[in-house]
Amino acid sequence: MSIRVENLSHTYNPGTPFERCAVDNVTLEIKDGEFVAIIGETGSGKSTLIQHFNGLLKPTGGRVFVDEVDIWGKGVHLKTVRQKVGLVFQYPEHQLFEETVFKDIAFGPRNIGLPDDEVDRRVEQAMKMVGLDFEALRDRSPFELSGGEKRRVAMAGVIAMKPSVIVLDEPASGLDPHGRDQVLAEIQQLHQEFGFTVVLVSHSMEDVAKLARRVMVLHKAKLIADGSTRDVFGMEDVLSKAGLEAPQVTRLMQELARRNMKVRTDILTVEEAKREILRVLGGEGRVS
Amino acid sequence: MFRNITLGQYMPGTSLVHKLDPRIKILLTLVVITILFMVDTFTGYGLVFLFILGVILVARLPVRFVLYGIKPLLFIIVLTFGLHLFMNEGRTLFSIGPLVATYEGAFKGFTMAFRLVLLVLGTSILTLTTSPIELTDGLESLLSPMRGVGIPAHELAMMMTIALRFIPTLLEETEKIMKAQMARGADFETGNALQRAKSLIPLLVPLFVNAFRRADELAMAMEARCYRGGEGRTRMKQMKLTAGDVLTGMVVTAGMVAIAIYL
Amino acid sequence: MNRVSDEIIITENLVYSYSSEDQEIEMQALAGVNLSIARGEFVAIIGRNGSGKSTLAKHFNALFLPTSGTVRINGMDTQDPRNLWRIRQTVGMVFQNPDNQIVSTTVEEDVAFGPENLGVPPDEIRRRVNLALEWVGMSEYMRHAPHLLSGGQKQRVAIAGVLAMRPKCIVLDEPTAMLDPSGRREVLDTVKRLNKEEGITVVLITHFMDEAALGDRVVVIDQGKIVMDDVPRKIFSQVELIRQLHLDVPQVTRLAHELNKSGVTIPEDALTVEELADALSGSYRESAVASYGE
Numbered sequence: 001m002s003i004r005v006e007n008l009s010h011t012y013n014p015g016t017p018f019e020r021c022a023v024d025n026v027t028l029e030i031k032d033g034e035f036v037a038i039i040g041e042t043g044s045g046k047s048t049l050i051q052h053f054n055g056l057l058k059p060t061g062g063r064v065f066v067d068e069v070d071i072w073g074k075g076v077h078l079k080t081v082r083q084k085v086g087l088v089f090q091y092p093e094h095q096l097f098e099e100t101v102f103k104d105i106a107f108g109p110r111n112i113g114l115p116d117d118e119v120d121r122r123v124e125q126a127m128k129m130v131g132l133d134f135e136a137l138r139d140r141s142p143f144e145l146s147g148g149e150k151r152r153v154a155m156a157g158v159i160a161m162k163p164s165v166i167v168l169d170e171p172a173s174g175l176d177p178h179g180r181d182q183v184l185a186e187i188q189q190l191h192q193e194f195g196f197t198v199v200l201v202s203h204s205m206e207d208v209a210k211l212a213r214r215v216m217v218l219h220k221a222k223l224i225a226d227g228s229t230r231d232v233f234g235m236e237d238v239l240s241k242a243g244l245e246a247p248q249v250t251r252l253m254q255e256l257a258r259r260n261m262k263v264r265t266d267i268l269t270v271e272e273a274k275r276e277i278l279r280v281l282g283g284e285g286r287v288s
Numbered sequence: 289m290f291r292n293i294t295l296g297q298y299m300p301g302t303s304l305v306h307k308l309d310p311r312i313k314i315l316l317t318l319v320v321i322t323i324l325f326m327v328d329t330f331t332g333y334g335l336v337f338l339f340i341l342g343v344i345l346v347a348r349l350p351v352r353f354v355l356y357g358i359k360p361l362l363f364i365i366v367l368t369f370g371l372h373l374f375m376n377e378g379r380t381l382f383s384i385g386p387l388v389a390t391y392e393g394a395f396k397g398f399t400m401a402f403r404l405v406l407l408v409l410g411t412s413i414l415t416l417t418t419s420p421i422e423l424t425d426g427l428e429s430l431l432s433p434m435r436g437v438g439i440p441a442h443e444l445a446m447m448m449t450i451a452l453r454f455i456p457t458l459l460e461e462t463e464k465i466m467k468a469q470m471a472r473g474a475d476f477e478t479g480n481a482l483q484r485a486k487s488l489i490p491l492l493v494p495l496f497v498n499a500f501r502r503a504d505e506l507a508m509a510m511e512a513r514c515y516r517g518g519e520g521r522t523r524m525k526q527m528k529l530t531a532g533d534v535l536t537g538m539v540v541t542a543g544m545v546a547i548a549i550y551l
Numbered sequence: 552m553n554r555v556s557d558e559i560i561i562t563e564n565l566v567y568s569y570s571s572e573d574q575e576i577e578m579q580a581l582a583g584v585n586l587s588i589a590r591g592e593f594v595a596i597i598g599r600n601g602s603g604k605s606t607l608a609k610h611f612n613a614l615f616l617p618t619s620g621t622v623r624i625n626g627m628d629t630q631d632p633r634n635l636w637r638i639r640q641t642v643g644m645v646f647q648n649p650d651n652q653i654v655s656t657t658v659e660e661d662v663a664f665g666p667e668n669l670g671v672p673p674d675e676i677r678r679r680v681n682l683a684l685e686w687v688g689m690s691e692y693m694r695h696a697p698h699l700l701s702g703g704q705k706q707r708v709a710i711a712g713v714l715a716m717r718p719k720c721i722v723l724d725e726p727t728a729m730l731d732p733s734g735r736r737e738v739l740d741t742v743k744r745l746n747k748e749e750g751i752t753v754v755l756i757t758h759f760m761d762e763a764a765l766g767d768r769v770v771v772i773d774q775g776k777i778v779m780d781d782v783p784r785k786i787f788s789q790v791e792l793i794r795q796l797h798l799d800v801p802q803v804t805r806l807a808h809e810l811n812k813s814g815v816t817i818p819e820d821a822l823t824v825e826e827l828a829d830a831l832s833g834s835y836r837e838s839a840v841a842s843y844g845e
Binding site: 017079082083094107108 | 353461464465467468469470471472473474475489490493494497498
C-alpha cells in the first residue's frame with residue numbers, strides 16, 4: 001500500500017480575509033512497508049497534510065493517490081480509503097464515547113459493515129496488538145481507565161479497521177517517560193511484527209531518530225527536506241530553519257567533530273554514539 | 289468547516305461608533321429595533337436605512353463584510369418576501385399555476401424583507417463595533433440595578449464571557465472529533481433523520497465529556513487566581529459615560545421617535 | 552526564626568488521601584511529604600504519572616487541603632480559611648492545558664482577571680497588566696483573542712496572568728506537556744528569566760528531564776513520597792535508580808553512564824551537550840597523547 005501526493009496544496013478559506021495556505025505544492029511518496037516521520041513546528045502544515053492521506057480534507061490543488069488510485073477520482077469511495085489508511089489523531093482518547101472498551105473499538109469495524117464474529121475477532125486482535133488485556137478490559141468503561149490505557153483503546157479503535165497504513169499524530173504526547181517508551185515500543189511492533197506502514201508525526205526528535213527510517217521536514221507549508229533519518233538529522237541548517245533540533249547525541253557528535261575529533265556525525269541513538277566514541281578513543285578500557 | 293462564520297464577529301477599530309459607551313450602544317440598538325416595528329412606511333424605512341448606512345460609514349466598516357452577515361439569513365428573508373408576495377389579495381402581478389402574485393403582496397413582501405434586513409444590519413453593527421468584553425460589561429452594568437429583584441448581573445456577564453471565550457475552542461474541537469470518527473468510518477451526512485440523529489452520538493458524547501473536563505479545569509484555574517464572584521471585584525476598564533455619549537444617545541433616540549411619529 | 556522566613560513553602564508530614572468512588576478503599580496520593588522550598592529557588596519536581604506530584608502542587612496554593620500534616624506558605628497555614636486569598640496571591644499556578652485556564656476573550660483582559668479579583672484599583676491593574684505582558688514578551692498581542700495564539704504564547708499569557716497578581720512564587724504544573732519544541736523553549740526561557748531577574752521562586756513540574764535539569768534542585772516523587780532530592784547532577788547521574796522509577800535521564804547523561812560502564816572514565820554528571828563534549832575532547836587529547844607516546 002503506497003500513498004503518493006502530487007503538487008498538493010491546501011488553502012483554508014480561499015477568497016476571504018482569513019485565507020491561509022497550510023500546504024504549499026507538496027509532492028511525496030510513502031511506499032509500502034516504510035516507517036516515515038514527518039516533523040515540523042506547530043503550524044508548519046503537518047496536520048493538514050496528513051488529513052489528505054485518508055481523504056478527510058480535499059486538496060485545493062494537486063492530487064492524492066492511495067495504491068495508485070486517485071482518491072478524489074470518480075467512483076472512489078472515501079470510506080474504503082479511510083479503511084486502508086488509518087489516522088490516529090493527537091490525544092485520541094478525547095474521542096472515546098462508548099460505554100465499554102469493546103464497543104468503542106468495535107465502532108470502526110461495525111461502520112464498515114463487518115459481521116459480528118469478525119468484529120469480535122478484530123477487537124480482540126487490535127487490543128492484543130496495543131498490549132491491552134482483552135478479557136480484563138472488554139467490558140470496562142473506557143472513561144475509567146488510566147491515561148495510557150485510554151490512549152491504547154483509541155489506537156486499537158483505528159487498528160481494528162485493519163488499515164495497511166497507520167498515521168499517528170503525536171502518539172506519545174502528554175505521557176510520562178515510561179508511558180512514552182511503551183507506546184513507542186508498540187508502534188515499532190506494529191511496524192516490525194504486524195507489517196503496518198507507519199507515518200509518525202512527532203515533536204520528539206529522539207523518538208523519530210529511534211524509530212523512523214526516513215524523515216520529511218515541513219516548514220511554512222512547504223516540504224523542505226525528505227531523506228533518510230541519518231541524512232536529515234545531519235542537515236543542521238535545515239533543522240534550525242524549521243525550528244527543530246537534532247537529538248542530543250547527534251548534536252554531541254557534531255560538536256565533537258567541530259572540536260577536531262574524528263568521529264562520524266550521522267549518529268542517531270545513545271547506543272550508536274557509545275560505539276563510535278569507543279572506536280575513536282581506541283577501544284574499550286583504552287582511557288582509564 | 290466552521291472557520292467561515294463571520295456573523296457578529298467583532299472588528300476592532302477606533303471610530304466614534306467603536307468608542308461610544310457600550311451601554312448607550314445596547315440601548316440605542318433596542319431603540320432602533322423598536323422603531324423598526326412601529327414604522328410601516330417606505331419613507332420611514334428609508335430614513336432608518338440611511339441612518340444605519342451612515343453609522344456603517346462612520347464606523348468605517350467594510351460594507352461587503354457587513355452585508356456578508358445577512359447571508360445566513362438570506363433564506364428566511366426570501367421566504368418572507370415570497371409568502372407575502374403570494375398570500376396577499378389585490379391586483380394580479382403574475383401567476384404561477386394556482387399561485388397569484390399581487391402588487392400589494394410585492395409591496396408588503398418587500399417592506400417586510402427590508403425590515404428584516406435592517407434588523408440584522410442594526411444588531412450586527414452593535415456586535416461588529418463592540419468587543420465581547422464591552423458587550424458583557426455593558427450588559428452587566430445595565431442589569432446591575434435589577435440585582436435587587438434577583439437578576440444575577442455579574443454571574444450572567446461572567447457566563448457570557450466564558451461562553452464567548454470557548455465558542456471557537458469548542459467549534460475547533462467539534463471539527464476534530466468529527467474527523468476522528470470519520471477516520472473510523474463514521475458517516476454524518478447520509479441516512480434518514482433517525483439514523484443521522486443516532487450518528488451524532490459519537491460526536492456529542494466526547495464533546496460533552498471534554499467540555500466538562502474543560503469546565504472543571506477552568507474552574508480550578510479561576511479559583512487559583514482568586515476568583516470569588518462579583519463581590520469586591522474591580523475592573524481594569526471602567527466605563528465612564530461622557531457628555532458626548534449621553535448627547536449621542538439623546539439625539540439618536542429623538543430622531544428615531546420623530547421618524548416613528550411622523551411617518 | 553530566621554530560617555523560617557527564608558522558606559516560602561514548607562510541608563510537614565503532608566498526607567492527602569481520597570476514597571475512590573465505588574470501592575471503599577482509602578487511597579493515599581501523598582503519604583507524608585516533608586519539603587521546604589527557599590525563596591528564589593528554582594525547584595523541578597519529577598515523577599511518573601500518578602506519583603502524586605500534581606496533587607502536591609495543588610497544595611501549594613490551597614486548591615487542595617491536607618488530610619493530615621501541614622502546608623505553610625510564607626508562614627501561613629493553608630488550613631486556615633482566613634489565609635486563603637493571601638496564599639493564592641502569594642503562590643500563582645500555571646496549568647498544563649493552555650486553553651482551559653484563559654478566561655477572557657482578549658489577552659489584556661485575561662491578564663487583568665487576577666488583579667480584578669483582588670480588588671486592585673483600575674489604574675494599578677493597567678500598570679500591572681502592561682508590565683506583566685512585557686515580562687513575558689507578549690505586549691504586542693495585548694488586544695488579541697487568545698484562541699488565535701500558539702500554545703507557547705497562550706502559556707506565556709497564563710504566566711502573565713499570574714504575574715499580574717504579584718506572586719512571590721509560581722508553580723507550573725506540566726506547562727509544556729502540550730507544546731512543540733519552540734513553544735517549550737519560549738515558556739522555559741520566560742520562567743528562567745523570571746527566576747533569575749525578578750527573583751521569583753519557581754516550582755516546575757515536568758515530564759521532560761532536560762527541563763528538570765534547568766532547576767537548582769530536583770525533587771523526585773514516587774508513590775506519594777519524596778524519594779530523591781538533590782541538585783540535578785547528583786540526581787541524573789544515578790541512571791539506574793531513575794530508570795527504576797519509570798523516569799528518564801537526558802541522552803548525554805545516559806551516554807556518559809554507558810561510556811563509564813565500558814571503561815571510559817569521564818564525569819557521569821554531564822547534563823548538556825557542551826559538558827559531555829568538554830569531557831570527551833579532554834579524554835580524546837589524553838588518548839591521542841597516550842598513543843603518541845607508545
